[in-house]
Amino acid sequence: MKPLRTGCALIALVVATPALAQTPGADELAALVRAQAAEIAALKARLDRLEGAQQVASAPATPGTPPVAANTSPPAPVQLAQQARRPQVTSPYAPQLVPPGPAERDVTRAREANAAGVTTEWGAGLPVFHSADGVFTYKPRGRILTDVSTTFGSKSDTRNITTTGMRALRLGIEGGVGTHFFYQFETDFSENEVDIVTAFIGWRNQIAAGLDYDVRAGHLFNDRAFEGSTGSDSTPFLERSTVSTAIIPQRGFYGIGIMPRLFWKTGHASFTITGDRVDGNQAVSDSRTILARAHWNPIKSDTGVLHLGLWGFDESLSSAATTLTRNTVIGGRFNGALRVSTGPLLGGTGTTGYGAELGGYAGPVWVMGEAGRRNARLDGGRPDFVSKAWSLSGGWFVTGDLPPYNPRLGSFGQPRVLRPVFDGGPGAIELTARYEDLDFTNLVTGGRGWAATIGANWYLNSFVRLQLNVIHWNTDNRVGAVTGEDDGQTVSTRVAVTF
Incomplete structure (x- = not known):
């Protein structure tokens, strides 16, 4: 030189x-x-x-x-x-x-990547990256759900409280290699704890025209009930109905296992077998849960759908998971004193649950009814503990947008807002209503409760929303800090961002 x-x-x-x-x-x-x-x-x-x-x-x-x-x-x-x-x-x-x-180096690299054919597309707030040959894809994921809740009208001052909380604070990734292999990982930081939620690898392929499948293995989210299969960032209310929160395996919404799913033009079916959710206990055998769900859309058009669904599970409990005590939310998630309780319940050996879904939408109006039952088997020859729940909910998009129904999975997803606020439009405005009922009274110490909710959702665009729920609730617990019949009101709001 x-x-x-x-x-x-x-x-x-x-x-x-x-x-x-x-x-x-x-x-x-x-x-x-x-x-x-x-x-x-x-x-x-x-x-x-x-x-x-x-x-x-x-x-x-x-x-x-x-x-x-x-x-x-x-x-x-x-x-x-x-x-x-x-x-x-x-x-x-x-x-x-x-x-x-x-x-300047970043610009140079970007130009080189562009010359090589690497592309990005912007969807729900974050980019999706595609390699030049289309083999690799990668996308960040996350959700931020911030709630404020206040309760009043209870006969007990312990229930008349105002609280704040993060319903979800998630960060994760998803991606794929080729047309078949895919993966997803998410962790949640809400309530000052690090919790692994969705974490799996999968394989997908087509069997014939209009018929395909995928198989996922890892830490899997339940495919169970309509709202139970809907992500926390997509539910039309701040909390899922009692069918989804009470008629559930003892391990909760997640478990480590394998889930094959079959999809056709008017529905899907899934089968899941899992052990426990992510934990550090390897001293005893996991619980074993088998779960199946199918939904069918006998009527399906661009502006309307009829939804039918069935699901069920059977669970054999680990020797470390014999406690069946349940305290189920009825007036919002962030009031720990407001629950429907079973009282202490020990000696469980397994659970079996099942339920049905019926609903759909026509234009901007949707309706969904769900019902479920759970039998918990007890040792010592005692009769089963039976939980029963049902709900009826509906909504109307006054701005004319269609409900965010996902016909592939038979659940709700992110809406497609016709006129986003960030583009100068009004966004999508939805009015909602729900009645739900929960019955633990098959048990001597079990309680009962119901709630009626009216709400409003304002979707600024497809991934930003504001929510308001006004709930009138009623409980009749037989044990606990507040026994006998009690009622009151809870007002909850949420700011949610999903990407």
């Missing part, structure tokens, strides 16, 4: 020497010198970048000439003499006198 630089300097010296200029005038000579100096500067800058030097100490081109920094144009004798009084002549070449900084 150094001989090339010396040659460049000599060329500049020859060009800049007046004795070698034959016919050009002084002005032409000055312009020529400035152009040649700019070209030399550009060449030196390129050489500096190739050598990876941030700053190259340059030697004087001729004896007595001061050193020239790598990031400045080398002074030419005629240029220095005439620069102050001659108009500048723009060189046809654009020298880069400063090595690229971080921002």
